[in-house]
Amino acid sequence: LRTPLTALRLLADTLQAPAGQDPATARDLASKIGAEVDTLSQMTLEMLDLTAIESGRQVIRLMPSRLVEVVRTAMERLGDQAARREIRMEAEIPAELEVLADVDQAARAIGNVLHNAVKFSPDGGAIEIRAWPEADGEQVTLSVTDDGPGIPPDELDRIFERFFRGDRSRGTPGTGLGLAIVRHILRAHGGEAWAEDRQPPQRGAIFYLRFRSAHAA
16 A cells, blocks of 8 residues: 555645646646556455455355446446556447346456456557357356466466466556455356466457356256
8 A cells, every 4th residue: 555655645746846837747647646546446445355255244146147237337447547548448248148146246356357457458458358158058258358468377377366466567556466356256156267378479368257157057
């Protein structure tokens, strides 16, 4: 928490100084302040989630839910952050896909993955969200693809560990809890979460979230 708070103090001081009276400088400082507030909000949510998980207070209520609506909720929460860096989020979710989900918790898991994708995507990048039913009819898989730096092979599973911060996370704010929470939520849904690196010459990573189909036998 100390890092974004220190950044906010410095940005606020600069905004009040003579240099901050320039309109272009003020807009840039305000944008950076907004980004730091987003970081603090995300960290706060992650720590509250972890507290609920460890105390056993997190209750999952699974109901048939339209996946496109769950994804839309998660995208709306990250819309401002993505827009500030001109990152496009494109979703192709069949309208008929239904999963067994606790909508709030499922949206939180998808939102954590999207937040991760936004954080590591370059300015002007693109994030693709896709979903499809598995052949067995029992499961539905959601993928989130970014065009960031990718993930080293030896970190692909470790990124879901609590407090793990890999090479690509160095120099970026975060608690190392977001993806651990994703895996916990998906397992509570009877599903799973994992990641892969994109194959060259493509750059970036693909995160997969697998839910139980609402129409499973």
